[in-house]
Amino acid sequence: MKEEKSTTAVSGYAAVVILVILIALALFGVFVANPILVIIGALACLFVLKGLTIINPNDAKVLILFGEYIGTVKKDGLFWVNPLAVKRTVSLKARNHNGHQMKVNDKLGNPIEIAAVTVWMVKDTAKALFAVDDYIQYVQVQSEAAVRHLANLFAYDNFEDEGATITLKDGAQQVNEMLEKELNERLERAGIEVIEARITHLAYAQEIASAMLQRQQATAVVAARKQIVEGAVSIVEMALERLSEKEIVQLDEERKAAMVSNLLVVLCGEKSVSPVVNAGTLYG
Known part of the structure; x- marks a missing residue:
């Protein structure tokens, strides 16, 4: 060469x-x-x-x-x-290759749309002209191949793969570094040096985007409800302890269960409740 x-x-x-x-x-x-x-x-x-x-x-x-x-x-x-x-x-100037959006499968097989931009320059003019047929086209093809390969290595997020330490969505810095390293290895044959490579577009493919959005919303709702329930239980526990300490009222187990039920309904309900005034006795 x-x-x-x-x-x-x-x-x-x-x-x-x-x-x-x-x-x-x-x-x-x-x-x-x-x-x-x-x-x-x-x-x-x-x-x-x-x-x-x-x-x-x-x-x-x-x-x-x-x-x-x-x-x-x-x-x-x-x-x-x-x-x-x-x-x-x-030309020895730095150039941009703005890759078009590609539909590929991530590690879990989910179709996603991904695109990347590559900043590159000619480092070795002899390799650029004599080692490959067209070094500009070579950069374009190898950039797309590297992005496809990278997308296949990681999951889009960790909803389905909770043990994933790096995902395309949350591990941007590490993913970009790996993309830059792989491009330098691929383009070294053509005397090309990659200065920077970054993912510019990342999203679920259109056919599953709606379903994935619903899944994300459901996950967010479950997480929020879990937080609300944990807070409500702490409030009920504190209320029972304070009532017992101050000896304001003596409640048997049945009345404690009713009070806990009512407080949880009030604290965990999605809509505001209407208060009911009991004009009789506690047990009447």
Whole structure:
């Protein structure tokens, strides 16, 4: 596999000076009516002009001579290189790959929608051009494959898998780190470095979204009711203890059971209760 190697290039400004001299030589040949001098000057001008190249900041020129990779020039500016070499420009800037939403199955087989954004840049120009057919398409395909694989490793949440320590929904930081690591391993062949990778969209698939929402709501209701019941039991217990301590009223077991029942109805009921005034005796 080809690996990047740097190569030096002649200053383009020196080549421009030589080009001006050659143009002057060709004009002098025209002036003195010397066709040989004109032809030599014109060919030399074309030779020098063909080798001039401009490299913009954060760009690189990959040089290929007769099918052989001879090096990469990364320094920006005006340069002169071998005119016979093929010059291919490779951008070294950071780029975004915003993956589209994909429908995949999580660890438990539930269909989910997931998408991720990847920030990447070319690290090795030789691998990018010669190790894969199209490095931009390679990034796109491998990014989607990595997201699919990651979604299959974890459950969406821990409702069905209570022992899960990492889920797609709650373990965002760890999931993103694992995605970035896997992408770097996949794209190393193409000389690509992944700077950052993050999940940008995560949801249940449309066909089960309504059912999962109802399940989440039911779970929330059960948790809330459990908390209410625990609080109500504590209040009833405290009320019975205080009544007994203050000796405000003596209650037998039957009346205690009735009082507990009434208090739990009042405290745990979803609607406010209407008070009933008992004008008779406690036992009447």
